[in-house]
Amino acid sequence: MTEKNGADILVEALCDLGVDVVFGYPGGAVLPIYDALFQHPRIRHILVRHEQAATHAAEGYARATGKPGVVLVTSGPGATNAVTGITDALMDSIPMVVITGQVPTSLIGTDAFQEADTVGITRHCTKHNYLVKSPEQLGNIVHEAFHIATSGRPGPVVVDIPKDVQVASARYSKPGPIQHKTYRPALKADKAQVEQAVDMLAAAERPIFYTGGGVINSGPAASQILRELARITGAPVTSTLMGLGAFPASSDQWLGMLGMHGTYEANMAMNKADLIVCLGARFDDRVTGRLDAFSPESKKIHVDIDRSSVNKNVRVDLPVIADVGHVLEDMVRIWKSRQLKKPDFGDWWRRIEGWRQTQCLDFPEADDAIMxxxxxxxxxxxxxxxxxxxxxxxxxxxxxxxxxxxxxxxxxxxxxxxxxxxxxxxxxxxxxxxxxxxxxxxxxxxxxxxxxxxxxxxxxxxxxxxxxxxxxxxxxxxxxxxxxxxxxxxxxxxxxxxxxxxxxxxxxxxxxxxxxxxxxxxxxxxxxxxxxxxxxxxxxxxxxxxxxxFPMIPSGAAHTEMLLQANEVSGTMDDEAKALV
Amino acid sequence: MHLKEETRERHTLAVIVDNEPGILARIAGMFTARGYNIESLTVTDISEDDLVSRITIVTSASPHVMEQIIAQLDRLIPVHKVIDLTVLGEHVERELALVKVVGRGEHRIEALRLADVYRARVVDATIESFVFEVTGGSEKIDKFVELMREVGLVEVARTGIVAISRGKDAA
CATH class of the missing domain: 3.40.50.970 (Thiamin diphosphate (ThDP)-binding fold, Pyr/PP domains)
Incomplete structure (x- = not known):
């Protein structure tokens, strides 16, 4: 096997990983990579006008296609400009791999031109990051970076490549399936836990599905099976901002978004429910409002692939740590195999209808101006x-x-x-x-x-x-x-x-x-x-x-204290409310 | 408005990690980024092939936050496992201190006498100074250092806590 330089190894690894679009901006520390791209027309490079935009474009690409977004930027300002988009991808669990150029290994730490401590700066806004010290490591690191970015709870991974590593040569061969030493995200849930979730759902009188971005990250099949679970159980569905689209807004069972600017019916149903089934959402402060008043009467099931999301803001009764798509599939299968009937949620739906009558999304029309x-x-x-x-x-x-x-x-x-x-x-x-x-x-x-x-x-x-x-x-x-x-x-x-x-x-x-x-x-x-x-x-x-x-739950207020119209707006707040974001 | 403080419990965690560059910064930084507290942190390679390190962290937090700390540590990519020794049951905690004391005459004799009581060894001596090596639980070392203040303490170096579970099983 012949040796090739680091830049060629990178581009070949990207090709092996099925990358067809890279969003980027050239600069001194990535010139070898740009030259390699010039000679590998298989990868389409999209030249943005600012590195932050490269990261958001990669996020948009990832969110709309389900494939990881790939970014290529230079050292120093190229990398620091990308930090906002990297952090954004971390918060919203978007699979993204960011390749950053770095000054040559011998100049690291000397305050060289366009040097920034990229791995230091991005350590806490990435799912993981790497500084590649030799071209021999490069191929494996790139493959591992994609594995980490796309599996488990997705997120951004930064691969920082010094310029001399891009120029030095080594051998590269496509690695087999990655078996990481320590990183093994759970996919399938414990069967007993899913059985218990189905028991709780079958026994509930006022259940609600509270779904999030995890359902979308799990893939289109998860959205389909969510619809099936909603159909066979007849329970209402609400979603976070990130989860919109997983369940069709045209469905009778759809309550609209919940949370700070969610609908009255979604928030009231969360507050009065006796069972919340949280599917790939994380009880964010924008969703819960005042924590001590959040859904006080309910049992809570939390399905999340990331254990650290469980019990972070809200204590739950049954955590299920697994991919939400798999859990939904298991729940539907168990529900059907037990030949459970669609429960009678008539009273529950009548109460929800009552809240719907509020018509909380209505707004006053202006004479001439466009609302x-x-x-x-x-x-x-x-x-x-x-x-x-x-x-x-x-x-x-x-x-x-x-x-x-x-x-x-x-x-x-x-x-x-x-x-x-x-x-x-x-x-x-x-x-x-x-x-x-x-x-x-x-x-x-x-x-x-x-x-x-x-x-x-x-x-x-x-x-x-x-x-x-x-x-x-x-x-x-x-x-x-x-x-x-x-x-x-x-x-x-x-x-x-x-x-x-x-x-x-x-x-x-x-x-x-x-x-x-x-x-x-x-x-x-x-x-x-x-x-x-x-x-x-x-x-x-x-x-x-x-x-x-409107509607709006003011900061520090409970779901039941929604402001529905402008005339309910007060002019001041106490310090405790002011101190909340 | 006044900010509230939560009641905290002290836990000793052993974190087994891949010995890669930046791992300590990753862990220490996660603690600062999420507002967790570190009372003591020690780290050393423990494997034959230099690939795995054991980090001992003493931290205090409310039970709810403690659960988060462990989950957040566990999800860092290079972390093999996190062991909460405090929850696991009985374990041994030890610390080593080097304590430099300067004095002549009666103070010097008293320092030696106290060192003997605390089973501290003299590892360096001059006509007017000693360096004592003392090991034990943190409280014992605190007490020894406090006593040495009375007899001419000039400098202390401590390792921080290392800990391991009691009994025959590896944690």
Missing amino acids: PQRAIRALWEATKDKAPIISTEVGQHQMWAAQHFGFEAPNKWLTSGGLGTMGYGLPAAIGAQLGNPKALVIDIAGEASIQMNIQELATATQYRLPVKIFILNNEFMGMVRQWQELTYSSRYSESYSDSLPDFVKLAEAYGWKGIRIEKRDALEDGIAVMLAHEGPVMVDCRVAKLANC
């Missing part, structure tokens, strides 16, 4: 038959999209849930479009968030990606302003979006089509123009400026 909720609903009406992939930035528009857009299938909803990263949506849409060239991909954005990675307009132009951006422009960092109204007597400290660009001209400057929608009666037509255009379109949709996102 942001109306804009989202119009977008959904116009696109729901096209199975669109929706990405978002972070803020009010994100919550309105989660509330008013109906998701029917997994892998269609890309949003930064855990970290809440403004600037996520546009690069994520680019990544999703690359993975699904024929799909309709729309970034629902705010006028503030979109500016955080606006430079990526050029990336979409360069690769002829017909991404659509739909900006709900209210001239405010709306969620910040909403909290200032709730907590700080409407003192709008720095939350006004001053000096906004002309988004239509900006779009045109980048070779996009730009559309402005200003009046209520122009909304549907504007959306139709956007959809009719084959190339990328940026829509500046001017919406009512002071609309707020």
Whole structure:
């Protein structure tokens, strides 16, 4: 076997792993790798305009395709710019492998040009990371990195490769299946535990399925089997932000999203349930509200592949540590083999119907201005038959999209849930479009968030990606302003979006089509123009400026203390509530 | 508003890890990142082939957080296993200290007398100083150091705790 240099080993290993797209940005410490890519046309390199965007694009690609996202950046600023996206992927359990260049081994620790301690900086925002010290190790490390990123609870893995290791030569052969010494994530659940889960479900009077991003990470089959379990048991289903799409919004059993901006019926059902079956979610603070008032009467089953998620925020009665798809399959099989009948949840559904009557997502229409909720609903009406992939930035528009857009299938909803990263949506849409060239991909954005990675307009132009951006422009960092109204007597400290660009001209400057929608009666037509255009379109949709996102559980409040309408908003909060995020 | 403190229990954990670069930073950093407390941490290679290390960590936390600490340690990729010696049952904890005492005359004699009581060995001596080596549980060492303060203590070096379960079985 002939030797080849580290850069070629890397590229060959990526090919062996089935990588076809890499998001990256060149620089001094990765020049050998870029030269190897030049000679291996099998891998398509997407040149972003900022390394943070490379990581979000890789996340969007991963979320929309189920395959790991791959990023290639240089040392120093290339690596530090990628840190936000790496952390985002860690929080949202997105499989991602980030290759970073590093200064040559002999210069490490000398404050060399573009040197940063990448493994040190990324140690706590990755699932795992490596500094490759010799080309002999490189092939195995890359294969192991993909194994770790994609198995168990997925997450980002950084592989830091010094420039001399990219140039030095060694032998490479594709390794067999990886048997890691210490890392062996559990896949199948203990049978007795699943039996017990089925017992609890069969005995429950007021059960609820509380599903999360884990169902989507487990693969499309998990979403299918979730639907089957819901069908045979007849229990209601709610989901976290990250889990939207695993269960169809059009189902009668769907209660909508739960949590801080979840629906009244979902949160009340969680509060009054006698059994919560948590499937691939993690009892995040945005979901639970005040912990001591969280679902006080229920038994709790928690299915999670990560043991550290169990009993972290909420004590549960039955933890099941395994892949949620396998557990769902086992539950359905056991339920059927015992020939259990569909329980009578009539009383429970009548109570839920009562909560539904609140019509908590209703909003007051304005005379002339476009209500942001109306804009989202119009977008959904116009696109729901096209199975669109929706990405978002972070803020009010994100919550309105989660509330008013109906998701029917997994892998269609890309949003930064855990970290809440403004600037996520546009690069994520680019990544999703690359993975699904024929799909309709729309970034629902705010006028503030979109500016955080606006430079990526050029990336979409360069690769002829017909991404659509739909900006709900209210001239405010709306969620910040909403909290200032709730907590700080409407003192709008720095939350006004001053000096906004002309988004239509900006779009045109980048070779996009730009559309402005200003009046209520122009909304549907504007959306139709956007959809009719084959190339990328940026829509500046001017919406009512002071609309707020309801329902809302204020920080430190219980599920039963939801604010439903703007007139319930108080002007101040005590220090304990202020201290909560 | 005042911040609340939770009641804590002290646990001794043995963490068996792959002996790879950065493992100590990974573990220590996880403790700081998640706001856990480290009272003592020792680490040394324990395998013939230099591939596996044993880290002994003494930490204190509420029972709920302790469960989290163990789960968070366990999910680090290079960690083979985490043993909670405190929960496992009886175990032996030992620490070694080197204690330098300076003095002449009566103080010097008293220092030697006390060292004898505590079974501390003299490992270095000059006309006006001793270095004592003492091993034992942390409380014994605390007490010895406290006594030495009275008779001319100038410097202390301690290893931190190492621990192992009692009985014939490996943990």
